[in-house]
Amino acid sequence: MYGDLINALPTVLTVANFAAIVIGVIAGIVVGALPGLSATMAISVLVPFTFGLDPLVALGLMAGIYNGAMYGGAIPAILLRIPGTPAAVATCFDGYPMAQQGKGGYALQVAVVSSSIGGIASALALMLLAPPLSRVTLLFGPSEIFWIAVFGLSSVVFLLGKHVVKGLISAASGVLVSSVGADPILGVDRFTFGQLELLDGINIVILLVGLYALPPVIDLLEKPLKTDALGTGKLHTQSLLTSLPSMFRFWRTWLRSSLFGIWIGILPGAGGSMAAFLSYNEARRASKTPETWGQGEPEGIAASETANNADTAAALIPALTLGIPGTAVAAVMMGGLLIHGLQPGPMLFRENPDVVFGFMWQFLFGAILLIFLGGSLATNNFARVLRLPRPLLGAMIIVLMLVGVYSIHGRMFDVYLMLGFGAIGYLMDKLDFPLPPVVLGLILGGFAEENLRLALRIGQGDWSILWHNVTSQLLIVLTIGVVFGPGILRRIRGKRGKDGGDADGNPTP
């Protein structure tokens, strides 16, 4: 198999195939940076057009877009507190405070370097370990995946914000939104009010754009003359070579978050946002100074951006080896393969090794190119965007949002839905309800429900199926440790010395 890998390299390095990756990465960064446009959408628009292209050119474009968009999403997340893609939500936590402190340039550099490292780690996992990792995927049945979802949901504890009750209300409303549409087992309509458009549930991008992008835009329009570090458009960017050495202290986070991203990637259904949330929380837990997190800690950006890029190529492991479209992006990429008559699955490796291994190389090159293209292109040019008058910037973003949301399915219904979420998001913002739990609730609520119900169907209603095997038991222990561990540790420390009580402050983003 490694022989095939080497054999595929020369083809990838031909001009057309390599240019496709470069164009893809640049397009991906732009698409990711524009709120409302996501990698999924860009690739699904692209797929029909690739019908006539050479497969590797088409796949190179897709690999580039996927990698580029995962970083691109960080740009507005850092500069405007608007996550460009769902996976960039956790990047806002520390990215935006850094930009406000005039360190936006450094924040973007941390994001691009981390994205690139995550992407490279993920591509290597895909190239070298795809077959063994696909066996890991098979180990996870509905009950195991249910516990993964619970593990992910448990991290909501750290996203609740200052008011625990408000945070829980946010999380619960996210889960409520996840239940809209045909129920995952019987197909019974829930909260669809007879609208066919709601039958497939609410697309995460629609919720995200409404909730996250509209309130800051309204803020841009409300206060047309606000001047802070952002208003002057100064990011205080140093050359990447100067700032790079200061990032090497993140190596532990890079490693941990890469592993997290890859792990979440090979599990069907979870996706980059969950990888970013989880690795952000784990990195903060491991940090010596958790209290600085959420106030502009560059390591937080490193954690989230490494993980969401480490999810990319790894998500293709189940897609390529087992034909399972684990995430929306992987699903449209499989479409890109199918349209060229390449059926994902074991025989893809046997019958078209040149294409499948070439595709893997393209992922690796895409991730490496990210650092050059993202570093030079994005950091400086996007700073200029911020120098635009605030009302103009706001108006431009609104147009992009409307176009982006419309183009997901090509229907106005989604646009109205997005505007509705925008109104809710505006109110939540004013009333201090935290937004990240809503996103987490929407992503993981449906995921948990579907797998719980599948598991119970397999167990014929017997709940003990949920803790019948070792994988499930390990996951349960892990979840309990994450939720109660910090409290128990605090109590033990508190008994030892009285000053332990000071460190009681819940770490909040």
Added chain:
Amino acid sequence: MKSPMRGLLSGLTILGLSAAPALAEYPEKPIEIIVGYSAGGGTDVLARTVGGYLEKALGGEASVVVKNMPGAGGQIGFTAVAQAKPDGYTLGTFNLPAALALTLDREADYDADSFTYLANFVKDPNTIVVSKESGIESLKDLLDRAAKEPGRVTMGLSALGGNDHFAGILMESAAGVDVSFVPFKGAANARAAIMGGHVMEGTMTLGQTVGYEDNLRVLAVLDTERSPFAPDVPTAKELGYDVEMGSYRGLVAPAGLPDAVREKLVTALRAVNDNPEFQKTMVEQGNPASFVAGEDFAALAGKQATVAGKIWNATPWK
């Protein structure tokens, strides 16, 4: 993103036509094929392949554009076709029994009579599969086990209310056993659950088992005769169970299509099917061809509607 593009295309066509009015014969503008699923799925690839050959078969300036309208399990697309003007410029892909099953378990704005049936291209029969590691060697092994432990044998499938589910129900009643259906999101997830041993058996179409021979054992094909794709696998009928179920993919137009247009389209689609190059592409794509055109296709749809209706009445799934 696509509609301005289409507007531009049709605009250009109109310009071209006003310059040459002699071409006022069907088709005088682009024909649109509505696909109820997203780009790159099996149905979409079929539409694009057929579309390409159809352009050639119709000859002249004919152009065929594929439009994806995914959502609600295909229902949004099927509804759009049913409600389109029957002028021959809107066609749609049609999946049996899925399209008609939707009219049973949901409120739908169309039924079997809302369409003009042009041609069916693919028939992919359902199979009964187990993991190679399951220790189950034959359909008899499996059914013995199901008979011994009623309700304990779990069967993975892609969704309730589709050909997989119908295959499961028909097999269940033919063998007089009781199994538990576990509807995963899509055939790929069901297949992974079977391979990982999370469910004991499963059903999917033969096309969906291709390439997984190392992990899956196909026990039976639910068809009247053996498939050229798997000549060693017995049919359920040979084994004594008269069960036939599969997934059909074809092309329809809205009901009330003028006869002249219908004739022209059916003839052109026949020519597509007779093209050896097209047949070669179909085999490459793993599509078991089964060409049925015009009245015969309408009869097939009627038969499928009856089967689905019977199943729904006997064992409604929601």
